[in-house]
Amino acid sequence: DIVMTQTPLSLSVTPGQPASISCKSSQSLLHSDGGTYLFWYLQKPGQPPQVLIYKVSNQFSGVPDRFSGSGSGTDFTLKISRVEAEDVGVYYCMQSVQLPYTFGQGTKLEIK
């Protein structure tokens, strides 16, 4: 299985300040089709996860521009340029290059 490791496991951020989450995979997430299948999901309190970013750096429709993803191979980052109160929750990276699909442990974002 591909192990996904996130750091930090928790963040406390003042509104308007940036935040960054790292995700490292135990194997390259580069598929033979040339795509890198790394996703970011946000699970808000009491809700199922919702997708934010696909294939490392692409925002899904409706996701605010303050969310961005970057990285390649085995190292990836999710950045929030200016944290807002509605961003609280747990962020998960996930790989779908290989079965079984696996998630990181999650990073809990709180507002100061």
Add this chain to the structure above:
Amino acid sequence: QVQLQQWGAGLLKPSETLSLTCAVYSGSFSGYYWTWVRQPPGKGLEWIGEINHSGSTNYNPSLKSRVIISLDTSKNQFSLKLISVSAADTAVYYCVRYGGLPVWHFDLWGRGTLVTVSS
């Protein structure tokens, strides 16, 4: 608007069989993989397995010996059975649609069912 509605027993004793069903309302059953994901209380997400409209399945190797995912296309429903449960199987179980554009992803989630295993 497509919705997933799930149901099943929420309290089991060790060694019993977990059984959950998920119905797909107002949407096509074909062209997707129908998936189960679980989340132990306060912990992260674990992919359990998936099935497509023709019945082809994939399972997480860590659970493969105990899991059966099946479907009933006439009812637009798919189901999860997990045999011989233990306390370690206590979790919120989500049914999830895997598909969508521009790249396949977990795009539609059920509300989740908390299954507690306790003697």
